[in-house]
Amino acid sequence: MPSLLDQVRSLRAVLVDERIDPGAHDPAADAARVELIAALERLKSAACAAQADLTVGLDASVREQQSAADVPTRRRGRGVAAEVALARQESPHRGQVLLGLAKDLATDLPATRTALREGRLNEFRAMVVARETGCLDRDDRVVVDGEVCGDADFLHGLGTGELVAELRRRAYAADPTSVVRRHERAVSERTVSVRPAPEGMAYLTGLLPMPQAVACWANLSRSADTARAGGEGRGRGQVMADLMVERLTGQAEADAVPVVVDLVMSDGSLLGADPEPATVPGWGPVPAQVAREMVARASDALQAWVRRLYADPAGHLVAMTTRQRLATEGLATFLSVRDQGTCRTPWCDAPIRHADHVVAWADGGPTDADQLQGLCEACDYAKQAPGWRQRVADDDSGRHAVETTTPAGQRYRSRAPAPPRPAGVPRDNRLAQVDLMSPVERRVTAVLDSYRAA
Incomplete structure (x- = not known):
């Protein structure tokens, strides 16, 4: 394996260092360009197959180690998906999906694994095969896998939509009952979700039965x-x-909806003197003008509060502390705003669900803003697996930083997002937390008063 690792690193170095001239207006080189594009695509597929094999080996090794350490059976394997996700620069959820795919390829989908290794199928389409055959038992799954992915001529030129349709037809033919059960399960998982969209917008999505x-x-x-x-x-x-909006909320107008918004913005953005964007935790940056409009509309008539936390001139939000094990509501809110609503694990986009101790409370970790971080549930549980370590790290940015060491010895660092800085405040001043409510005039006055009192 060290030899293979060296070869992979050498190939990567070639691809990184090799200056590929696009060669504009050079039709003579077009055939070579297309061949190289195709070869690189097949290389990507082969690399994904190799990653899947390595993932299965890592899972087996970790489970064996945890078994020797008398970890309860139901907890064995915890942390593997997170380790894979960090190594592949993906979210923990994606890491779990990749781990599941790797196991499927190793056991139930041998033809898909071969097609992936040979470059006849990419990783996304391999996931499609795993998903659409997941309701079948192992014997039926192997048969459908061989019929679809074992036939190179049949697979060649097949679009993703056609592949899905073919898999569904064959799955239903193999075991109609399992397909019906999958549909019933899907109906039971109907839900509504909301996620950020560009320009201060959001997607409200209802996952419903088609009718x-x-x-x-x-x-x-x-x-x-x-x-x-x-x-x-x-x-x-x-x-x-x-x-x-009107029908869901019962309001006469779409804009007249009670809301609570955590809006992190500088005084310059609030007062119109600074174009620096504001931030809504969990949603990302909001243009300064849009943020000011949100504040202006958050009046008593709309029954809305806009809560703002201000940074000190160095860009640090004000910290709080408690002797309790669990973070108080105010401290939990502060952490969510400091970490801007998103899990602190690198490459994880999940919303914060837990105020997590960097050093476990049982190991003496204090309950204060410096020793707490916002994590999603999956990341909080993953770091409790044997071999995971974290510590608060010094960082040149001055922002809150956490260094994670995985059981395999890999190190990763996360930094809290940079908050907006107040404008025109001396370096030696420090601002307190400001929690302002409507009307707008009171908010602006309170901001100015806090500056004078600082």
Whole structure:
């Protein structure tokens, strides 16, 4: 394996160091370009297959070590997906998906594994095969895998949509009952979620049975068409979106909805003197003008609060401390704002669910802002597996930093996102937390008063 590792590193060095001239307006080189693109794509697939094999070996090794350490059976393997995710610069959820795929390829999907190694299938399409055959027992799964992915001629030129349709047909033919059970399980997992979108927007998504989803869309569509036929000037999509908000919230107008927003912004952004964006934890940057509009609209008439935490001139949010094991509500809110609502584990985009001790409380870790970090549930549980260590680290950025050492000895560092800095404040001043409520005039006055008192 060390020899293979050296070879992989050498190949990477060649790809990084080799200056590939795009050779504009050189038709003579087009055939070579296309061949190289195809060869690199097959190389990527082969690399994914090798990563899957290594992942299975890592899982088996960790489970064996944990078994020798008398770790309970149900907890064996904890931390493997997180280790894989960090190594592949992916989220822990993605690491769990990749671990599951690796196990499937090693046991139930030999033809898919071969097709991946030979470059006839990429990793995404291999995941499609695993997903669409997951409801079958092992024997039926192996048969469907061989019929679809074992036939190179059949697989060649097959689009992803066609691949999904073919797998579903063959899965249903092999075991109709299992497919019906999968559908019933999917119906039981119906839900509604919200996630960030660019420009201060958000996606509100309902995962529904198809007839219900189509009925909801058709109702909004008909209502929007009726409104526009009556002279409504808004676009059809705008009317549908506003109608959805009004019907879900019971408000007469889409804008008149009670909200609570954690908005981290500098005084310059608030008062219009600075174009620096504000930040909504868990959502990302918001243009200064949009943030000011959010503040202005957060009036008593809208029954909305906008809570802001200000940074000191060095860019640090104000810390708090407690002797309790669990973080107080105020400290938990502070951590969520400092870490901007997103899990601190590198490459993890999941929302914060736990105020986690960097050094475990049982090992003497204090409950204060410096020794706490915001983590999602999966990352919090993963770091409790044997061999995981964390510590608060010094960082040149001055921001809160945590260094994680995995059981395999790899080290990763996470930094708290940089908060907006106040403008025009002497370096030796430190601002206290400011929690301001409507109306807007009171908020602005309070901000200025806090500056004078600092």
